[in-house]
Amino acid sequence: MPKRHSPDVVIIGAGVVGAACAYYATRSGLTVAVVDRGPVAGGTTGAGEGNLLVSDKEAGPELDLALLSTRLWRELSATLPPETEYEPKGGLVVAPDEPALKALRTFAEGQRAAGVDAAEIPADRLADLEPHLAPGLAGGFHYPQDAQVQPAQAAARLLAASGAALHLGEEVTAILRDPAGAVRGVRTARRELLAPAVVNAAGTWGGEAARLAGVHLPVLPRRGFVLVTEPLPRIVRHKVYAADYIADVASGSAALQSSAVVEGTPGGPVLIGATRERVGFDRTLSTEALRRLAAQAAALFPVLADVQVLRAYHGFRPYLPDHLPAIGADPRVPGLHHACGHEGAGIGLAPATGLLVAAALTGAAPPLDPAPFRPERDFGPADPIPPQEQQS
Numbered sequence: 001m002p003k004r005h006s007p008d009v010v011i012i013g014a015g016v017v018g019a020a021c022a023y024y025a026t027r028s029g030l031t032v033a034v035v036d037r038g039p040v041a042g043g044t045t046g047a048g049e050g051n052l053l054v055s056d057k058e059a060g061p062e063l064d065l066a067l068l069s070t071r072l073w074r075e076l077s078a079t080l081p082p083e084t085e086y087e088p089k090g091g092l093v094v095a096p097d098e099p100a101l102k103a104l105r106t107f108a109e110g111q112r113a114a115g116v117d118a119a120e121i122p123a124d125r126l127a128d129l130e131p132h133l134a135p136g137l138a139g140g141f142h143y144p145q146d147a148q149v150q151p152a153q154a155a156a157r158l159l160a161a162s163g164a165a166l167h168l169g170e171e172v173t174a175i176l177r178d179p180a181g182a183v184r185g186v187r188t189a190r191r192e193l194l195a196p197a198v199v200n201a202a203g204t205w206g207g208e209a210a211r212l213a214g215v216h217l218p219v220l221p222r223r224g225f226v227l228v229t230e231p232l233p234r235i236v237r238h239k240v241y242a243a244d245y246i247a248d249v250a251s252g253s254a255a256l257q258s259s260a261v262v263e264g265t266p267g268g269p270v271l272i273g274a275t276r277e278r279v280g281f282d283r284t285l286s287t288e289a290l291r292r293l294a295a296q297a298a299a300l301f302p303v304l305a306d307v308q309v310l311r312a313y314h315g316f317r318p319y320l321p322d323h324l325p326a327i328g329a330d331p332r333v334p335g336l337h338h339a340c341g342h343e344g345a346g347i348g349l350a351p352a353t354g355l356l357v358a359a360a361l362t363g364a365a366p367p368l369d370p371a372p373f374r375p376e377r378d379f380g381p382a383d384p385i386p387p388q389e390q391q392s
């Protein structure tokens with residue numbers, strides 16, 4: 001009988017982050033198996049919008065990760081098939097009044113020092129970029145590095161390109177450890193997959209996967225709704241959002257927050273996302289969330305007021321209380337690595353995360369300082385947790 005070789009690494013999770021980890025790990029010469037209890041992109045990746053944004057990130061470790069990812073997504077777009085729908089369309093952040101514009105200016109100054117391209121657009125030039133924008137805005141900033149992919153396709157194409165062995169429809173129920181405590185693989189209902197390294201890329205369920213190895217990682221769900229309109233001619237050219245979106249992203253508040261990000265898609269529908277609220281895994285449709293999104297989108301683009309919404313969908317972002325993902329080796333359990341907790345930016349941050357994980361697995365020099373993403377760090381307190389969040 002032929003001998004079945006164990007992989008070098010088992011990755012838990014076939015979302016975009018697990019897929020990027022698989023891609024860069026195999027590129028580094030490792031053999032990889034990816035296990036998911038559902039299909040590829042069946043978790044939050046299938047509910048994401050696919051914005052690859054630097055514009056909404058203040059100077060700091062997350063922006064550094066986003067800038068590296070921006071470069072990597074551009075490289076990947078040259079090799080992945082067109083279904084990935086990579087579009088370097090750029091972002092436009094608009095300010096309703098002078099104080100908001102002033103705040104954007106200060107924000108952009110910090111970003112520029114970190115390597116972001118940001119150009120101020122005076123009020124009378126906004127229509128050159130977006131002819132259907134509402135009149136009366138004070139001005140805005142153009143971010144040419146912002147881009148877009150189709151998230152589920154991106155995950156599937158990265159996995160296919162990685163050549164990793166895929167085990168779908170198999171839940172990891174245990175992380176196996178040797179007598180010294182080191183990882184030696186995972187167990188599913190169908191098999192034991194032995195490997196000296198396991199990567200926790202379980203997204204919003206990353207805390208539960210960590211628990212299987214006996215460590216604490218406080219990943220919580222942060223719900224978001226997205227509206228999808230009927231197909232339209234290309235009336236929105238960039239990713240367009242109002243300045244208050246940046247504050248929403250940075251906030252850890254459990255309460256409902258919404259500030260619309262509006263963008264056209266190659267297929268025609270306009271995507272309007274996304275709300276943020278910490279209500280556990282509550283799947284109830286929130287008409288208040290949808291109403292707010294629709295009103296904000298129509299305020300930015302009045303032409304949208306008369307457009308039909310075809311559907312709305314929701315997902316649960318993997319939220320860590322300090323808003324940074326957990327990436328890298330876990331010193332508490334030899335062989336255990338984490339790549340989860342990317343909240344609302346996991347599509348954008350996936351390639352740089354994959355590269356960091358591959359470097360940690362092989363002992364190569366990391367592409368940037370991994371210290372801010374240490375999985376054993378003190379995450380600080382989360383905002384008060386609503387009672388529903390106890391249920392999953």
Ligand SMILES: Cc1cc2nc3c(=O)[nH]c(=O)nc-3n(C[C@H](O)[C@H](O)[C@H](O)COP(=O)(O)OP(=O)(O)OC[C@H]3O[C@@H](n4cnc5c(N)ncnc54)[C@H](O)[C@@H]3O)c2cc1C
Binds near residue numbers: 014018171209317347
């Ligand atoms: C409404 C909304 C809009 C968003 N928009 C954007 C955006 O525009 N840009 C952006 O960058 N990000 C966006 N995000 C965030 C982004 O979708 C996530 O950060 C990203 O998808 C996380 O990817 P992941 O691979 O870590 O997790 P997931 O895609 O959730 O993958 C984790 C996988 O692990 C599997 N799994 C979990 N536990 C186990 C187990 N025990 N055994 C086996 N498998 C297991 C799950 O089945 C799942 O498939 C958005 C999110 C939402 C909700």
